[in-house]
Amino acid sequence: MATTRRQLPPRPETAARRREILAAALETFGAKGYNNGPLAEIAEQVGMTHAGILHHFGSKDRLLVEVLRYRDESDVEGIEGQHIPDGIELFRHLIRTAFANEQRPGIVQAYAVLSAESVTDANPGREYFEDRYRVLRGEVAEAFRVMCAERGLDEPARVDRAAASVLAVMDGLQVQWLLDPTQVELAQTSAFAIEAIALQALDPRPSPFDGGA
Amino acid sequence: MATTRRQLPPRPETAARRREILAAALETFGAKGYNNGPLAEIAEQVGMTHAGILHHFGSKDRLLVEVLRYRDESDVEGIEGQHIPDGIELFRHLIRTAFANEQRPGIVQAYAVLSAESVTDANPGREYFEDRYRVLRGEVAEAFRVMCAERGLDEPARVDRAAASVLAVMDGLQVQWLLDPTQVELAQTSAFAIEAIALQALDPRPSPFDGGA
DNA sequence: TGCTACTTACTGACAGCATTGTAAGTTACT
DNA sequence: AGTAACTTACAATGCTGTCAGTAAGTAGCA
Missing domain, CATH: 1.10.10.60 (Homeodomain-like)
Structure with a gap:
């Protein structure tokens, strides 16, 4: 033939x-x-x-x-x-990314819109975002584990929560910033929140919500 | 006539x-x-x-x-x-809301999808979400101010950042939870992050990202 | 080198469907 | 008698995807 x-x-x-x-x-x-x-x-x-x-x-x-x-x-x-920064360098990298993002609202908006749209019925992007968040949470959690180990700590549940939280604030702030950039400082606020979460993950203090009432 | x-x-x-x-x-x-x-x-x-x-x-x-x-x-x-809780009660309320939300994924999804969609061109929901976030940030910031005052503190910039951050984690966690509820505990993680942010707002500790490098 | 066979990278036209909005008519309340 | 609360029918548009065709490239071969 x-x-x-x-x-x-x-x-x-x-x-x-x-x-x-x-x-x-x-x-x-x-x-x-x-x-x-x-x-x-x-x-x-x-x-x-x-x-x-x-x-x-x-x-x-x-x-x-x-x-x-x-x-x-x-x-x-x-x-x-390619190289994925680990330990504290990953957080520095995330904060640098937040600063970079302030200069490219188009990319930020695409990401915010498409990720939220991906949870709707039969959206072709869903698998991508599921994978992406799983991978990113894994990387951030690993960075926390490294930093915990340096301090002689080991609290897996706390580490996983902190990892999800770090990604969540960054995403959530992007939406607020897109809606009104004059009211939300994307990068500075991201840095503040990441710091707060990291500190609480690595050196927990007692909850202010348990006492008094 | x-x-x-x-x-x-x-x-x-x-x-x-x-x-x-x-x-x-x-x-x-x-x-x-x-x-x-x-x-x-x-x-x-x-x-x-x-x-x-x-x-x-x-x-x-x-x-x-x-x-x-x-x-x-x-x-x-x-x-x-109607009554808006203030001071620490607002944060307890937000955390209770996160627990309640775990029982109503439909509502959570509607909110997540429509808020992100609102930033797109000519979306009729945009004004609503702009207003809503402005109001919510104001309420959370006010709660922080009350709690700061109780502790003899006054740091407006920090308060505003904390307020935006609290709303941002809650929203961001919702998206991750919708994508894969088996990997993210919506309520527990929200509580962890809100606590972390509140503690850092009310009693800041030095950044772990400034030292060593 | 030039010819033939085949493929890529398109265009234009169109089928087919989904969707929003309108207009005119019907029923039943007040 | 008039209007609210609909329905049916339809106009108008917009969208994805298919199909047939064309121009231009590439491979193999004499």
């Missing part, structure tokens, strides 16, 4: 074109949400029709998944080469 | 019918988001057509605004009669 040359490799410029599309999609999905962000608008940004985008990604669902992965990769590249 | 009986008062059952619609809308918007939640689905839940809903609320935009207000009111009624 025929000389099966089944599949050609993509042309050299194609990877760049795809990245253009992913960047445009991140912008549109960030500004309007996934459900409300039409392919046609993404297409227009890169000088194509929406059919062209479907040619590259097959469906809008798959486009979202790739957009989320793309955002991760470009983030990791941007900050530093 | 004609005996102008321009407008009749709504029939007695109408108020109840409207509340039914609002509850159904909260469910649908919570499950699917505002943009992705069709009027027809809301209508079906209350045994009507979508045109009937538009008869009551005029447009989908106005329905959302009323849904958000409705959610507020039923919350306030549910917990206790």
Whole structure:
């Protein structure tokens, strides 16, 4: 049967074109949400029709998944080469990220909108965000474990709670900041809260809510 | 000129019918988001057509605004009669709310989804959430101020940051909990984080991130 | 080098569906 | 008699995805 040359490799410029599309999609999905962000608008940004985008990604669902992965990769590249900081360095890194985020509201908004939208019925981004939070909580918890060990402590439940809390404040502050940047200082407040949580995780003090009443 | 009986008062059952619609809308918007939640689905839940809903609320935009207000009111009624707790009682109240929320994922999801969606372009819920966060931050900050005063402290910047942080962790934890309730304990973790933030606001300790590096 | 066969990267047109909003009519309350 | 509370029908739009076609590239081969 025929000389099966089944599949050609993509042309050299194609990877760049795809990245253009992913960047445009991140912008549109960030500004309007996934459900409300039409392919046609993404297409227009890169000088194509929406059919062209479907040619590259097959469906809008798959486009979202790739957009989320793309955002991760470009983030990791941007900050530093793969290496995950551990112990106290991770927290310094998170705080630096909060400061960097103040300069890129578009990215912050995309992340905030898409993560919340991911909990809705049949959202194609859900698995990504489940995984992402699991991984991030693991990394933060590990950093806490390292710092606990340095101090001769070992309180796993407290460490897990602190890890989830650190990510939660950062996310929650982003929403408030997006709604009204004049009322919330994203970075300074993130730093304050991360510090508070870290201190309580590493050197707990008695609850002020138990006494008196 | 004609005996102008321009407008009749709504029939007695109408108020109840409207509340039914609002509850159904909260469910649908919570499950699917505002943009992705069709009027027809809301209508079906209350045994009507979508045109009937538009008869009551005029447009989908106005329905959302009323849904958000409705959610507020039923919350306030549910917990206790209007009175805003102050000082330490507010924090006890917030923690109780977190425990209550573990029993009503639907409400939590509606809130998480709609607040994030509100930052997108031309979303009719935006003003509501801006106001809501401003008011809530004000109430929490006031509670901190009371507690600071009891301790002879006065640090306005710290108080404002703590207030935003408290609301932020609660919201952020909700998203993580919705994504995977087996990995995040909503209430216990909220309590831990609120405590940590309150302690740092009321009796700051030096940053662990300043030393050593 | 040039020809042939095949593939990628699109476009334009359109099918098909979902959705919001409107208009006109019906029933039943007041 | 008039209006509230609907329904049915429909207009108008917007969206995703498919299909057929075209231009341009690439591989194999004489």
